[in-house]
Amino acid sequence: MTTDTQNHEDPMSTAAPHRTPHSDGPAGPASSGSAPAVSATGDRVGAGLFDPRQLVRSLPDAFRKLDPRLMVKSPVMFVVLIGSVLTTVFSFLDPGDWFGWTISAWLWLTVLFANLAEAVAEGRGKAQADTLRRATTDTVARRLAGGREEPVPGTALRIGDLVVCEAGDIVPGDGDVVEGVASVDESAITGESAPVIRESGGDRSAVTGGTTVLSDRIVVRITTKPGETFIDRMIGLVEGAARQKTPNEIALNILLASLTLVFLLACATLPPLADHAGAHLTTVVLVALLVCLIPTTIGALLSAIGIAGMDRLVQRNVLALSGRAVEAAGDVSTLLLDKTGTITLGNRQAAEFVPVRGATEAELADAAQLSSLADETPEGRSVVVLAKERYGLRERRQGELAGAAWVPFTARTRLSGVDVDGRKVRKGAAGSVVAWVGARGGTVAEDAEATADRIAEAGGTPLLVAVEDDRGARVLGVVHLKDVVKEGMRERFEALRRMGIRTVMITGDNPLTARAIADEAGVDDFLAEATPEDKMALIEREQDGGKLVAMTGDGTNDAPALARADVGVAMNTGTSAAKEAGNMVDLDSDPTKLIEIVEIGKQLLITRGALTTFSLANDVAKYFAIIPALFAAVHPGLDRLNIMGLSSPDSAILSAVIFNALIIVVLVPLALRGVRYRPVSADRLLRRNLAVYGLGGLIAPFIGIKIIDLIVSLIPGIG
């Protein structure tokens, strides 16, 4: 409950948005999908730091939110507002009543604190919105009409218009590249300055309005109306303007409204009962009692919790296009993860050198390294790395070897190598190398083919290494390329399993390969040789069983499945169809982020539940403060309920009201940051949260009210 906890609670806390490098650099398809390593320990869900100065900055907004038309959306706080007006009116009628004035002041503060919480939560998104807005203003589009270009304002574009963008131009709206290829700076929306390639056709054709073309010329077909573009939606989202109450928030609001009604009844029916006992209750006291009892703590913080939850996603560069999706993320019980780039590193890597009979491993490693120096693909690089790590072979530069003739790797030859000192070394796909050796009259050792088959069956990719020297052309051995599971994934899946989430790996590999990788990564299930239809069928099967499914996707053929999944995270690098179909967009295009999204969803719900429990548990202490204060004069026995030993009836009521108001401010950081979440079983989560927020909520106000009473009673005339 104190603000200092935020500093050490979360190692991943990020004041600035959390950026990761772009996955689709100019290197092209071969290197796509390399995602950052994930940490498997510690709290992963966190939020930005809470700066007390934000409270001050948001004050004007808090006052603006006093508008009853806005307040009525939160039934609990609306009741407090009415109560504040009532007590103020009664204080005007009896201006000498300092108690009435003090209570009124604290009730107004209670309302103000609630608005402040919401304003602070919203304020965090505003800055980001301003940056985004700068990107969209004053763009001039070069529209193609009848083969001629005409300048029109970006806002005048219609769906289907063709516009030309050249180096230095800002893309005027969302669309697909229909002609050309260009490098684009998308830092305006992703914060990542490394340019990305956008080209016509395929899964890399989408461009976003507000981004800048750095080189070349493209023609873009506009696919969204002005005002509804991605960047517009983003502004709306981070500002909270488009925020709608989510299903669970609505349900919680119903419960809070019902509780408010119960306490309203309990307070409104009290005067006749008190009159019978001979105690006359003033309106001020009744309103004070009511405000203390209704769940103001959660009522005040509810919308801030929701906004902060969205904000936590934005900080991780994820845009949730609906709050409903964030909540659904917490409920997900099946995660569909693509193998490549999510579970395994994007590329296969050399794992071992298997020499043929008559060749040594060292000989093979040397030849493999030599032949791979001219291979710039990640696979080629990995051979060099393995040779260095396993056999201590220092990487040689191409320039080091005088008179060497390099044969670079090309997709056509599928071979790379070098001719040096009368020795020709080649490395490449089995078929190419066999053909190369055959053309030179050499022989392919039988065990080379057997090894290659064995590797292929186990899900790996065999590369042959051959040499031609004075002993003729021959195969030296096989390089085993295999998928490398990212570090920490096994632990992550384990954590997910503890949370009750099943992971299904989606791969185009054959079942054999898929099983090997699935076992290594520790996923619960896999879908091999997956077609988009298979994916769709899997989602439907899971959903029919009552499960919620989350998945990521980027291709147009993923779009139906993204739309069907309860949480569909589209990669920002993906096609507009995919982005349109999903309900979240990951600007970093990092598929592992799905796991964080699930955790943020859960954290959002936990925070609501914890503060509701806390708010309700608080009431017990408030009764023990106020009831003896109201009735001990007529029923002296009730003074025994004054277990806090509060100094006077006035001080007791005032202290309860002050506590009720201050606790809102104290809990603002918690509401914004979210309750600590660890991926453990529901039982352990519940036990912990019940102990902290249930029991804590029961005890804390007894201490808090007593302390406030000690201070208040120092004021002359109260104690």
Add this chain to the structure above:
Amino acid sequence: MSPVLAGLLQLLALIAALALAHLPLGNHLARVYSSGTHRRVERWIYRGVGVDPDAEMRWPAYLRGVLVFSVAGVLFLYLLQRLQGVLPGSLGFASIDPDQAFNTAVSFVTNTNWQSYYGEQAMGHVVQTAGLAVQNFVSAAVGMAVAAALVRGFARSRTGELGNFWADLVRGVVRVLVPLAAVAAVVLVAGGVIQNFSGIHEVGQFVHGHGTGGSQEWNGGAVASQEAVKMLGTNGGGYFNANSAHPFENPTPFTNLFELFLMLLIPFSLPRAFGLMVGSVRQGYAILATMATIWAGFVALMMWTEFTHRGPALEIAGGAMEGKEVRFGIGGSSIFAVSTTLTSTGAVDSFHSSFTGLGGGITMLGMMLGEIAPGGVGSGLYGMLIMAVVAVFIAGLMVGRTPEYLGKKIGGREIKFAACSILITPALVLVLTAAAMALPTPGHSMTNSGAHGFSEVLYAYTSAANNNGSAFAGLDADTQWFNTTLGLAMLLGRFLPMVFVLALAGSLARQIPVPATAGTLRTEKPLFTGLLAGAVLIIAGLTYFPALALGPLAEGLAS
């Protein structure tokens, strides 16, 4: 044997008997409400009434059945009382006044059995047996039917169908209540409860003081048969005004214990049936454990406050014996008072008004919990399940998922129905109590002044709105104001929650169940039982704390 030890032994015997009996009865109840066959006598009834017992009903149809049947019951009972003067077998009693007839008709149809009349001085054999006794069976069966419908809402999926009201009603009577009541009546007769149709007897001269006494009139009647279903169906309407304190209704400590057993039997067996019907007995036992924990806690508190009652009375009488029967003692009376107010029975073997201030408060709080620990037949189970829905909602959020109970999601719709159903009784109790206290005339019915007088009124509305039917004694409730407002409280307190319970059942039945995972809140664990008990106590406690403070707490803490 010390009175405390005697009380504890009775408690142990009762718990042992219930622990044994709930197993076969729980199994039987689950079979009855899952059965697909009809007995011959049931077929006759269906044919006679003209209903199709195999037609599945959606919640509105089910509710219509409940309401049509109950309204017919109220009208019939009202007419029967209004015509008593001209009916044979009425022991010469006159017809009942309109307001009292309304109150009594509503009272018996709603399973409340609040009695603003003296049974032995107002109701003849016909009204007692053809009217009141019949409602003792069917009103209980209606409660069980609604509970069965809610349980089916949890058990079924992808359908809006909740079963057939008429089949549930008839089976509850034919297969559960009648056979049990028959056996129970025989045991009661063997225990000394009267069972005859004899008229009014003038019984000798009672002499007190110096020879000036009056004569007493006692009437006989089919008491044992009515007593059996009075307890079994958690009805509580006594044949005699003194209810189970009357020696003809409850003559010995054994019959007292047996009556306790009868009133707790079905409510404590239903959770097992619920567990069986939803396919997880452990879920049933979690509910049972919650009920049992609260019940045991209340018994312990009551025994503590009654046995340790300090003051002159204890020293002179050796215990807080005012209003308690010597043959039952403090122990037997405490268990009875707690059990009758934690179920919706309302039978009394001692006078709650005479309990210590805190003891009286415990009986009131028992009813204020909503009579769900274990509650009335059927109404206890559905009431507790509604509380479970609310508890799951808050706790479920704390495990980071959209809350779900038994695989059914608790969303806006569900929480709306649950909240409405819980809101009704507090609204009725508080508003009507405040009205009675604010208006000039109702206050005249109070016998006592101060906190105790207020307790009389608070108790009356608490009892009526929660369909308990017991009275605090001391309040003259046979006035137009009380007959009418208490009647309304009973009517609305019974049927409005049923509307929301059935609506909730319909909403649950339509859902696709979410499979349980490690991330699911485990509602069959002790942690959840504790949470549910806490939620029940806190929600009721917070609602009624100010009212209780001005009544029983003010009184109890003063001593």
